[in-house]
Amino acid sequence: MEIPNLTPAASERRKQERRTLRANAALRLSGATPVVVRTLDLSVGGMGVVAAINPPAGSRCTIGIASPAQPRGAIAVEIDAVVVHSIFSSRESGFKIGLQFGDLTQSAADAINRYLGS
Known part of the structure; x- marks a missing residue:
């Protein structure tokens, strides 16, 4: 039996280094009330x-x-973002959601870069 290649396509691979970030945040979908989420990582x-x-x-x-x-x-x-993927994780007891940032304000980019040590 042949096992398919499980390596993500180049377009799906992360392009920046991520660092673990465990905190609460507020996710607001267009036209909806904000939902409290737990952060996993940040780039x-x-x-x-x-x-x-x-x-x-x-x-x-x-x-x-x-x-x-x-x-x-x-x-x-x-930060404005777009949902890239969302999949249920029993390990995390919720949906793991990947967000891709839109244009960052200078203050947001500075804060992220300070956290990442860039």
């Missing part, structure tokens, strides 16, 4: 979260996070 291009909802791929949303404490304290940022 300058996107983040992974776990939620009780299963948004369809391609959904536009906003993610509100407080960047971890820095020399000047935590900075709250809201």
Whole structure:
């Protein structure tokens, strides 16, 4: 029996380094009430979260996070994003959602880069 190649296509591979980020955030889908989610990881291009909802791929949303404490304290940022994938994870007790960021504001990019150590 032949096993198919399980390596993701080049277009599906992460393009930036991600770093673990465990915190609560607020995910707001277009026209909906914000939902509290748990963050998994973060990069300058996107983040992974776990939620009780299963948004369809391609959904536009906003993610509100407080960047971890820095020399000047935590900075709250809201970032426009698109849902890339959402799949149920029994291990995480919710839907693992991959978000791809839209255009970052300078303050959001600075906060993420400080957290990533870039």
